[in-house]
Amino acid sequence: xxxxxxxxxxxxxxxxxxxxxxxxxTAYVSLxxxxxxxxxxxxxxxxxxxFTGVNVLRRIRRRPGTKPVEPxxxxxxxxxxxxxxxxxxxxxxxxxxxxxxxxxxxxxxTPREDFIVSTATFVAAAILVGAAYFLxxxxxxxxxxxxxxxxxxxxxx
Numbered sequence: 001x002x003x004x005x006x007x008x009x010x011x012x013x014x015x016x017x018x019x020x021x022x023x024x025x026t027a028y029v030s031l032x033x034x035x036x037x038x039x040x041x042x043x044x045x046x047x048x049x050x051f052t053g054v055n056v057l058r059r060i061r062r063r064p065g066t067k068p069v070e071p072x073x074x075x076x077x078x079x080x081x082x083x084x085x086x087x088x089x090x091x092x093x094x095x096x097x098x099x100x101x102x103x104x105x106x107x108x109x110t111p112r113e114d115f116i117v118s119t120a121t122f123v124a125a126a127i128l129v130g131a132a133y134f135l136x137x138x139x140x141x142x143x144x145x146x147x148x149x150x151x152x153x154x155x156x157x
Contacts, residue, residue, distance in 0.1 A: 001078065001079070001082065003082075003136060003137070003140070004081075004082050004085050004086070004133060004136055006133070009085055009086070009089040009129060009133070010089075012086065012089040012090060012093060013089050013090075013092045013093040013096060013129075014093065015093065016089075016090050016092075016093025016094055016096075016097065017092075017093040017094070017096035017097040017100065018097065019093075019097065020093065020094045020095075020096075020097025020098060020101070021097040021100045021101045022097075023097075024097060024098060024101035024102075025101055028101060028102070028111075033110060033113065033114060033117075034098065034113075034114045034117040034118055034121070035117070036117050036120070036121075038091075038121045038124065039117070039120045039121050039124045040124075042088070042091070042121065042124035042125055042127070042128045043124050043127065043128075045084070045128055045131075046124070046127045046128040046130070046131040046132075047131070049080070049081065049084060049128070049131040049132050049134070049135045050131040050134060050135070052077060052135055053077075053081070053131065053134045053135035053137070053138040054138070056069060056073075056074065056077055056135070056138045056139055057138035060074065060138070060139070060140075060141065060142065061142055074139050074141075075139075077135060077138075077139050078135075078136055078139035080132075080135065081132045081133065081134075081135035081136030081137075081138075081139065082132075082136050083132075084128065084131075084132035084135070085129050085132035085133050085136060088125045088126075088128035088129040088132055089125075089129050091121070091125040091128075092122050092125035092126050092129060095118045095119075095121040095122040095125060096118075096122045098114065098115075098118035098122075099115055099118045099119045099122060102114055102115040102118065103115065
């Protein structure tokens, strides 16, 4: 498994956002109002993943007062971080597309409320992308002293 690339996550947000915007230009009238419940849900997930990332990072780097972490647990957390980052990027794209499609009708009450909800949900999804990316980063095995010397020698040559 390779680490997630921030450019891929950003491209995912943009592409999904454009697709959502294009669909909503014709289909928004038939949709029910957006629920606000996704905002606290995504923020709680982000908080959990950030907390887990800090905990895993401290345990992998063997900080004082921490117990070593099982390798299988680290692998599972890395997969969780990668999957969450991709899923949150898709959600961020969907709600960015909603916000873009609704930005022209802010004079009407329902589109204005949906715009506020979609913008807040986009921000919450972006925070989850960051937390999930951090969790994935925290699961990387630190380089040993021999590997660091080899890397320094390779960059100087």
